[in-house]
Amino acid sequence: MNENAQAVFNRPQLFGEAVTHYCPGCAHGIIHRMVAEVLEELGIEGRTVGIAPVGCAVLIYNYIQTDFIEALHGRAPAFATGLKRVSPDLIVFTYQGDGDLASIGTNEIIHAANRGEKFTTIFVNNAIYGMTGGQMAPTTMPGQITATSPHGRNVKECGYPIRIAELLSSLRTPAYIERVAVYNPQNIVRAKRAIRKAFQYQIEGRCFSLVEVLSTCPTNWGMTPQESLKWQETTMLPYYPLGCFKTPEGEVKE
Amino acid sequence: MNENAQAVFNRPQLFGEAVTHYCPGCAHGIIHRMVAEVLEELGIEGRTVGIAPVGCAVLIYNYIQTDFIEALHGRAPAFATGLKRVSPDLIVFTYQGDGDLASIGTNEIIHAANRGEKFTTIFVNNAIYGMTGGQMAPTTMPGQITATSPHGRNVKECGYPIRIAELLSSLRTPAYIERVAVYNPQNIVRAKRAIRKAFQYQIEGRCFSLVEVLSTCPTNWGMTPQESLKWQETTMLPYYPLGCFKTPEGEVKE
Amino acid sequence: MPGVIIDKGYCKGCELCVKSCPQQILSMSKEITNRGYFSAQLHDPSRCIGCRICALVCPDGAITVVSHGQRYELYDY
Amino acid sequence: MPGVIIDKGYCKGCELCVKSCPQQILSMSKEITNRGYFSAQLHDPSRCIGCRICALVCPDGAITVVSHGQRYELYDY
Amino acid sequence: MSRILMKGNEAIAEAAIRAGAVYYFAYPITPQSEVGEYMSRRLPEVGGVFVQAESEVAVGNMLMGAVASGKRAFTSSSSPGISLMQEAISTMAAARLPVVLINIMRGGPGIGGILPSQADYFQSTKGGGHGDYRVLVLAPSTLQESVDLTMLAFHLADKYCNPTMVVADGMIGQMMEPVQFPEDYKEEPLPPKDWATTGCRGRAPRIIKSLFLDPAMLETNNVMLAEKYKLMKQNEVRFEAYKINPQNRILLVAYGTMARICQTVIDELAEENISIGLLRPITLFPFPGKEIFAEAVKPNIKAVLTVEMSMGQMVEDVEAAVQGRKPVEFYGRTGGIVPTPEEVRDYILKILAKKTPAVKSWKG
Amino acid sequence: MSRILMKGNEAIAEAAIRAGAVYYFAYPITPQSEVGEYMSRRLPEVGGVFVQAESEVAVGNMLMGAVASGKRAFTSSSSPGISLMQEAISTMAAARLPVVLINIMRGGPGIGGILPSQADYFQSTKGGGHGDYRVLVLAPSTLQESVDLTMLAFHLADKYCNPTMVVADGMIGQMMEPVQFPEDYKEEPLPPKDWATTGCRGRAPRIIKSLFLDPAMLETNNVMLAEKYKLMKQNEVRFEAYKINPQNRILLVAYGTMARICQTVIDELAEENISIGLLRPITLFPFPGKEIFAEAVKPNIKAVLTVEMSMGQMVEDVEAAVQGRKPVEFYGRTGGIVPTPEEVRDYILKILAKKTPAVKSWKG
Amino acid sequence: MSQYEVTFAGFGGQGVMVAGQLLSYSGIAEDKNVLWIPSYGPEMRGGTAYCTVVISDKRIGSPIINNPQAVCIFNPPSYEKFIPRVKAGGVAIVNSSLITLETDRTDITEIRIPANELAIASGNAKAVNIAMLGAFIGASGVVAYETVKKVLEGKLGKKKNVLEINMRVLEQSCKLAAESVRKGKRL
Amino acid sequence: MSQYEVTFAGFGGQGVMVAGQLLSYSGIAEDKNVLWIPSYGPEMRGGTAYCTVVISDKRIGSPIINNPQAVCIFNPPSYEKFIPRVKAGGVAIVNSSLITLETDRTDITEIRIPANELAIASGNAKAVNIAMLGAFIGASGVVAYETVKKVLEGKLGKKKNVLEINMRVLEQSCKLAAESVRKGKRL
Ligand SMILES: Cc1ncc(C[n+]2csc(CCOP(=O)(O)OP(=O)(O)O)c2C)c(N)n1
């Protein structure tokens, strides 16, 4: 670096040195970075405990340098509930995939949200089971070909994809819930703002907060990273509209 | 009975002789009767298999004279899915309490509804765990005193009651979902109509159908049967609005 | 004339029928059934209009409504 | 003048930076990294406007954007 | 120290609080729902937290989150509920999380019934979950012991960083006896919880996990766990010898409520000059196999009789312990039916009346 | 009959279809996800149904609903997934539902790893769920046997109206061998499914349940189950004796992939004139304990060596079987590490080199 | 007495469980070993409820008491169920307000107390269980009358009104029972 | 030969697994016992992949093959990992297009085949694995060249074009390897 050069964008310090195990172009990496940046910017990394999912992000603790607990598949919200209830001064967040959160763990996330547990969930929706090799998820798009829907998801047999942000927002308990995407820089910037907001609500002890991030799985989608982002925009977006679905303020006004 | 007298209201034939084990005035009895009447009226009792819950209604098979399978706590929708998928000509219904369906079994009901499993659920919401002696349920009203909320349900700690009809209706997959009550004869009549409709949708192979019936638990509410019906009307109704939340027709139009 | 038959074997004395009869012709008897409940009884049969409300609300299928001839239908059940 | 530094140790050659640079000054090098990937490279440093888009989209934190003096901020990240 | 009349479920709940476990996560189930009901009244008074979870699956996982930051937390449930926690229990063992679980056993299998049972012996001692792991299992037979062992459970869980279970039949949960709580409860010093996830300010991040993708690491974890179980076997075997002496003609082995019934039988038979001894396992894992062997081989012992409220589970461990040196007999009832003193007595007399039974060549 | 090269997971899937089990309910998990992937291609061709469930908990319960109407249905999963089914498995046993489960075991406990393991022996044979019940457990060691035992599993499940499990380590799921499917598959006649809930037109309603509030009824159910397990012990013990003869100096006991490795060792040592025999349990429950005892007591046998991909689970059953008559040794590796022929060979030679080891007075 | 067992049995709602607990507290107050065992099971709602109390100088073994020395029977169904179970030579306190049934057994002492009437007369119809308890201690002397009084005071001290009524019922029934025993009625 | 073991190792995407499967099919076609074992484990994505094939006249025992008689090495990392494992007297087929590494071992036969070049020259850059397979059978003779041809025909019969190219590559590399063995190169 040139002498009086100034870094205007750095790999966040909170990232260790490790190269991630993610496939090239997988958006998990982008989302990890945003979480790390937010924790750093808010200065809460020293009192944060993350809950890792079972899914491709299971090794997140190798990348974000905070305390971590590895949850069982789908149960991160239960872990977070236990931890946050006994240690309310900690900042607790879960990072969950769509198989994890929207399939096996639906009960745990709904009830954590409904009890208004004061932790933050980063929900990474890539419309597939990445880690186990690309099986259909509840969030898989109609017609999408996966290892267990070789002729494309048949909505007559498997129903329509579950929209978690909408589903959780229909609960009465106050919460902050927003859906964001990462298919271009504008959206990455918006996504990070949402993540920051989610943590801020927790810092203020306000409510449960969840950010659904539309992600990608180039490997199991059988696309290049670039095509994956395009597919996210053109195929996922119409079904998974972006935006803020719920804020505690909104609820208070109600 | 007088010679040329004609019975204009009979105990349904489908009811056996057994006196139920329910507490005096418990609305489970009313709801059982309506289900039995509907099965009889539709002439489907010979090809119907009921799935009994774990809850006060666990012994429903002693009262309604059709084939029955006793499910594990919360898992009736999974049993029904298995049964209906392998024997699609059967008429399959589950009968579940609020602890069963809205707490331990939330995942199973959401995913069965979301896959559009073609069975019928009678969901009996009495805002409490009846069978185990009156603990708080996810559907317990704010401030309601139960064995595990001795000072009344505190929404700051336990969140607001879950509205299952609304929650399930927010899913995209077509379904028939209606909430009814039994606090007076008018509503009992409406409830029965909804139950009949739910089975009709199944007979036509149309969609998943669920009727949420607001019920009572005089014993654990600590009220007389009459007071219980009053409380259902005055306390539950404002929070649990009655009506049809979703029909497959509506969805088709969408 | 309509009328109701209450099967004491089923009645648990919850009083729901008593409270909802529009003619107020049902009441609780003082007799204890063999299950230990006071059962409901029809104390003024002549005024029964056969509306079936009592049977509709009975949680125990204890009530049969009979009629020969005219009766009032408040509900199409 | 702004510029970017790409850490080949992290780069997995996903090309997302290449595809999103508004100046189109990134490209894939022909060299294989020690992890077996072709890495990205900056082929026309003089035209870099320091907008940070490449770093924003990089899933592997491989890009540092530096500047001394003026640069364009397309996003307030 | 005053003696308070308490229901077993409530005594256990209070004992946990006295041991500093003021975080309780549970889901209602008969015959132990009183624990939660008691907790919902008591915990707010002591600044604790009771979360009524959405399911037992959630409970198992909430507990891991709760103890991860170093606090004492526990649950209580009954048989089917414990079955739903098996994935979590396996993981607690793998990740070394000192969770305490109370199982007030009821009749099984399946939904079964709500009456007392001891049919979860296998589940708790062999590991109902997957993989190589062990749970420390304590089995009280009186309410005072329920109090003492519950408090001990938290200590042992912390000492070994291992899930620890108190198993009692529904009878113990439901009956009342006077109990005393220690006034100045002090524990042996424990290792610092230098693994707890409390936020990493000023230190390196800590990770609590059970996934080891590198098989060598996973094996290392398993070997370390095995060492721990060996230590437990060395240090934590607990049992009671009741009227054990060289005159004993039968060695009874029974635990929990069943052991009390056996004591009554022994007392009665003693009056008829029939000498019977009872070895009552207090820890079901580690199991007092060596001690049973030592008693069983004594010359006067004609047979070892295991009595359980099950179709015969602990009896397999007794057989393994006795190693064919004496006949091992079994008497059990199930489904909520508890063998009465009369039944046990009759069975004993039947054994004594038998022509000296040969040690069977194979137990079949 | 042509030999087809297939992956173990796919061979098992096809075998189930050939046995008429065209209803498959499952949740993805490594190392058996290929079963579901295969099924999602094949079942539509044969008019079957594959429901990818929301979780393993749901799977266990869907299966009960599916087999209740008399159809053959099954699932496959791996260790943590099987742990989540324990409440359901206990209930299948209680309600006599002939469900077939395939467990392609991976390293545990907890999330563990995805490499092969045999550490779910306890869970499958002792009952990971609550209450007195048993699962019939079959353990193939080749892919052909995986096919045969999978087909047999459906037969035995129907014969005994009992949950039946095929357990194989991840290696068997992942490797390929040529397999043959019987062309005219015929089964022994089975009792009619006169308990199936198919709609009660023309007959009395049927109820499938596991709750018995009356303790006498619950006990009756347990006694009836116990009789069934006794029958299984009489009729269904299966094992393979490999090079067992009076010259054997060591009796090896191993199952699944581990047994194949032992066979290689036996062949190698035979060339050096060291005679070793292998008793390979094919049914883990019922366990061939009597047969092991009979071999172990033969005069030339110096010791019994159990080899497992675990920290030692089946070895407890072997010890119980041998009843202290010969020393029982154990060798095992875990976490996905499979003991190599060399390691097993070395361990055998070490035992043979030992000064005649006394039978320990207590195994400790 | 080294160990004494008594079963209280009646309808749910008759205060059967509480009667047993009051006796248990009294046993503790006299520094004895005590065990209270409820009927806990699939009794139908509205069915019978019962509990057994064991009071002993020694360690108490079995909690399975099939044949107690005494029973306190509040209602007819319990009469049929429990009279046959009383140990030979034992005592049965029978609520004659509700029970007209008779037994063939001649090896037990039956003491009939109009418990409902006593309670209603006292002004607290709910005191049936106190009446039965009083009769039991009057007949058995397992714990001292004074001890039970003290326990009642401790439990109800704040509700002076209720306490007084209960005390009166206790005393009356205790005396009634003691007298019957002295008179050797229906021995 | 009673049992022969060979490991194929390379990058994911080089067709390593398929090469092993083709060899397995050939073994079956010759009525032998066959076992194909994949590397299945926590390999990093983009890392190495390998499989081992066992061909035998007898029942095949252990699927744990740490020291195969032969290895077919597609890329440099695999060279480092597997060359040390070959049994003394064994054979290593090495893809010289990518591998320049050398070994100290003198107890194995190393045969270098420019597999990538052969494939590219044939018009199908993906045929690297066929080139390696051809070389292996040329060098080992474990299965007959004709058998492998038949298997390829069976698998690719419908894609005439691809089949032809593959056949050509197979033949070339088989010959190349057979020659090297005859010449005793680098023995
Ligand atoms: C109880 C249990 N069931 C199944 C699995 C296998 N499994 C691991 S990750 C995963 C799903 C991963 O998908 P997702 O949550 O969408 O995360 P992604 O990999 O796509 O980021 C599954 C099914 C497991 N580890 N545990």
Ligand SMILES: Cc1ncc(C[n+]2csc(CCOP(=O)(O)OP(=O)(O)O)c2C)c(N)n1
């Ligand atoms: C796995 C499991 N957990 C808990 C229980 C105990 N249990 C039985 S019924 C019930 C809840 C009943 O409440 P609800 O479903 O609302 O039915 P209700 O009795 O109110 O009609 C519970 C928690 C059980 N049987 N199984």
Ligand code: SF4
């Ligand atoms: S499998 Fe999919 S989700 Fe997982 S790291 Fe690769 S691209 Fe990302």
Ligand code: SF4
């Ligand atoms: S406990 Fe409640 S829900 Fe159950 S039968 Fe009684 S009144 Fe009905």
Ligand code: SF4
């Ligand atoms: S039928 Fe109508 S009028 Fe007659 S008793 Fe019943 S409610 Fe009253």
Ligand code: SF4
């Ligand atoms: S409603 Fe039915 S049960 Fe209730 S009092 Fe009337 S007749 Fe009896």
Ligand code: SF4
């Ligand atoms: S900072 Fe902007 S202009 Fe410069 S290389 Fe990156 S994307 Fe291109």
Ligand code: SF4
């Ligand atoms: S975005 Fe990052 S990883 Fe991808 S090519 Fe560019 S520098 Fe490499």
Ligand SMILES: [Mg+2]
């Ligand atoms: Mg995903």
Ligand SMILES: [Mg+2]
């Ligand atoms: Mg309820």
